[in-house]
Amino acid sequence: MIVPVDSAAPEPEILARAAEVLRRGGLVAFPTETVYGLGAHAMDPAAVAGIYAAKGRPGYNPLIVHTADAEGARALAAAWPQAAARLAxxxxxxxxxxxxxxxAGVPDAVTAGLPSVALRVPAHPVAHALLRTAGLPVAAPSANRSTEVSPTTARHVERGLGDRVDLILDGGPCPVGIESTVVSLVSAVPTLLRPGSVSVDELRRVVGEVALPAAEPGGEAARPSPGMMDRHYAPRAPLRMLPRDGRAEALRRAAEAGGRVGALLLAPVDDARLGPVIRMPADPAGYAARLYAALHEMDEAGVDAILVDPVPDGGAWAGIRDRLRRAVTG
Known part of the structure; x- marks a missing residue:
């Protein structure tokens, strides 16, 4: 069930209803500034198991636990390095x-059996108010079927998960549009595990050295962070990146091959055989906010293939490049 909520001043009665669902072990989808999350009581293993069942998520993929403030996050940590304090x-x-x-006490179901836990304090007013009202930590991955495109609207959640969710809070589109940056602090040097809208340069300005991740685990090995599966954030239709050189020829060949070919493009194209074509913003923040909604639109249009212009190499584009790389077919 979708319930509209004022994104600037969430109604207390709606928050109280959602908090009660969480307390009794149910699932609540709610907006964060990044994407919509599928939330459950993080300290209730049965509730957490409901997240995995609803998403079809493999058990070796850990969850992020959301808290109302840094104090709530520290309460779930066995150690809180100086780097964590600075970044928080x-x-x-x-x-x-x-x-x-x-x-001790943080369920293994939340952390995929790992000795570490992923923690975040979201900025979205609805998420923040829900966490305050519930008074408990909330495990919340993206509110979609595993490996599919993350939701940035309540309707995306409803189409993807349907009645697997007890309550969906509709706070409008998510402003950031891609998942959070993830940094590991389990070793002496902070390590970037997943790029996002907080760039590695911004991180380094706060804590100095930040290492880039080594090769990611394959198969069914537990991931140190969500969002590290080889195929992730993927639309139903095969997604292919266009070459930087020979773009026009690649578009022409795709149009001539037949079928319905959609495209996410940074530069215009004059070929009526392509469609739908979505012109993407040229700035990284605008592109990220538009990306998942555009992929959902391609799914709804029933295209046979999706072509995407390569994005720039700058550090601010790293999170977008990561999402596109994992969405590519083949």
Whole structure:
């Protein structure tokens, strides 16, 4: 069930209803500044199992736990390094997740059996108010079927999960549009596990050295962070990146091959055989906010293939490049 909620001043009675669903072990989808999350009581293993069942999510993929403030996050950590304190002060509430050693009592179901836990304090007014009202930590991955495109509207959640969710809070489109940056603090040097809207340059300005991840685990090995599966954020139709050189020829060949070919393009194209064509914003923040909604539109249009212009190489585009890389077919 979708319930509209004022994104600037969430209604207390709606929040109280959603908080009660969480307390009794149910699932609530709610907006964050990044994407819509599928929330459950993080300290209730049965409730957390409901997230995995609803999403069809593999058990080796850990969840992010959301709290109302940094104090709530620290209460779930066995250690809180100085780097964590600095990053939390600089970026929380906001689209940054910190991976730290977990405190005893944090369910293995949340962390995929790992000795660490991923923590975030979201900035969206609805998410923040819900966490305050519920008074408990909420495990919340993106509110979609596993590996599919993340939702940035309540309707995306409804189409993807349907009646698997007890309550969907509709707070409008998510302003950031891609998942949070994830940084591991379990070793001496902070390590970037997943790029997002908080860039590695911004992180380095706060804590100095930030390492880039080594090769990601394959198969069914537990991931140190969500969002590290090879195929993720993927639309139903095969997605292909256009070459930087020979773009026009690649578009022409795709149009001539037949079928309905959609495209997400940074530059215009004059070929009536392509469609739908979505002109994407040229700035990274605008592109990120539009990306998942555009992919959902392609799914709804029933295209046979999706072509995407390559995005720039700058650090601010790293999160977008990561999402597109994992969505590519083949």
């Amino acid at each position: 002060e600089a970026f929380w509430p906001g689209p940054l997740t910190l991976v730290v050693p977990k405190r």
